[in-house]
Amino acid sequence: MTDEITPELRRGWTTGACATAATKAALMRLWGGAFVREVGIVLPKGETPVFPLALAEAGKGWARVGITKDAGDDPDVTHGALIVVTVRPSQGGIVFQAGEGVGTVTKPGLPIGVGEPAINPVPRQMMTDVVQEMAAQYGKPPDITIEVSVPGGEEIALKTWNPRLGIAGGLSILGTTGVVRPFSCAAWIASIHRGIDVARAAGQTHVAGCTGATSEKTVQALYGLPDHAMLDMGDFAGGMLKYLVKHPVARVTIGGGIGKITKLAQGAIDLHSGRSQVDFAQLAEIAGVPRVSEANTALEAYEIAGPVLAQRIADQALAQVQARFGAAGITYDIVIIDRKGSIIARAGA
Structure with missing residues (x-):
């Protein structure tokens, strides 16, 4: 009889972490002139994941990057979804927008106000930090519109609690640590x-x-x-x-x-x-x-x-x-x- 060793479950990364990485890579293209093959970020608890780019597009005054979400061994409905961020200059400050497949808050009681894109506070802060970091690095003002989209997200959202919570039109961009713990309650x-x-x-x-x-x-x-x-x-x-x-x-x-x-x-x-x-x-x-x-x-x-x-x-x-x-x-x-x-x-x- 041999002892069975249960393999350690592989952790993954939240939609918020993916959006943050996409924001950083898109800003590097917008302000630096070139796309990278992969991009690393620092998460709230100090982890430093690196994300390969699955989509890289740019035009005059805008850049777009997509990161494929890897939820590890967690049975997450957004595993394999493409998290896409498009950045462009704003009229002032950092502005968040919901693109295709990202929901909009329609009921009070959530940490984001009614009418706002369903991008939770920690992912917003992570993306804000990246904008400020990149702005300082490239000598640019941190005046950026960040549009987050998830192709097919509206259909995926039907498998979540979003419709009941009053989040219309798609998914929420979530995460408090950036890390998906497998089978977490x-x-x-x-x-x-x-x-x-x-x-x-x-x-x-x-x-x-x-x-x-x-x-x-x-x-x-x-x-x-x-x-x-x-x-x-x-x-x-x-x-x-x-x-x-x-x-x-x-x-x-x-x-x-x-x-x-x-x-x-x-x-x-x-x-x-x-x-x-x-x-x-x-x-x-x-x-x-x-x-x-x-x-x-x-x-x-x-x-x-x-x-x-x-x-x-x-x-x-x-x-x-x-x-x-x-x-x-x-x-x-x-x-x-x-x-x-x-x-x-x-x-x-």
């Missing part, structure tokens, strides 16, 4: 937080976090909630609830299948199958049916014990949430949904 949780910010800014007093598409559809129909009230919680109940305690709304609904809600009822706030497990002995105890302890899944336990078990799970889940996250004065309720989208138990409604 941080980006998902950050998106949940932004969803809460948008809902609050819109005056929404009732939001819902669901574990999947089926439960989300059922809960949204049950309460007639608008899209911006629906938070893509997934497995990250804790990430959602902790943020809501600090940024409360009047009412929060948690919806999901019996397996995920069972974990919540048993005290887990990360509901991923690899990070929390169902305690079937405890399920048998609350069901009053010893045979439940032999079940392989929470669904099988429900099939053995019937509706009484689902209701007790919902009640217990509500009690757990109230005990841990009730200090903010939020009213919580729990909705358990089967695979067909039917409600099998509710608590707190």
Whole structure:
């Protein structure tokens, strides 16, 4: 028997890092007269990646560079996308514009104002720093328009949370460190937080976090909630609830299948199958049916014990949430949904 060695996952670079590198290379052409084959930048935490140019075009008074995004081993929907920056002189200062495939902010609550290109603060600062660095190097005033585009970005954005967050027309240019950590939970949780910010800014007093598409559809129909009230919680109940305690709304609904809600009822706030497990002995105890302890899944336990078990799970889940996250004065309720989208138990409604 040989020991298996798990290879280290390869990190990648954010769209913001790619846009920054493209900005630098484009300015070198605009102000220096020649394209380079590859360009290096310094990221906020000191990393110094080098990016090969995938596109290089120029004309009188403008230069354009494209960098192909490499997300490493992260399953990022923008992996392989071409991040294109066109630079040209501005009437004064640094001006950001959204080109093809980059969205525009249409709802308050995001870190970028309504009507602005969806280029987040850290990438803006990274590109600003590069403009100032290159301006000093070439003896030019830092008066530049930076247009960022992502060919095909509008279609890619449909696979993200952007439409729900009110980012219209394409992708966001993201990144806080410039580095994509493989399979990181941080980006998902950050998106949940932004969803809460948008809902609050819109005056929404009732939001819902669901574990999947089926439960989300059922809960949204049950309460007639608008899209911006629906938070893509997934497995990250804790990430959602902790943020809501600090940024409360009047009412929060948690919806999901019996397996995920069972974990919540048993005290887990990360509901991923690899990070929390169902305690079937405890399920048998609350069901009053010893045979439940032999079940392989929470669904099988429900099939053995019937509706009484689902209701007790919902009640217990509500009690757990109230005990841990009730200090903010939020009213919580729990909705358990089967695979067909039917409600099998509710608590707190």
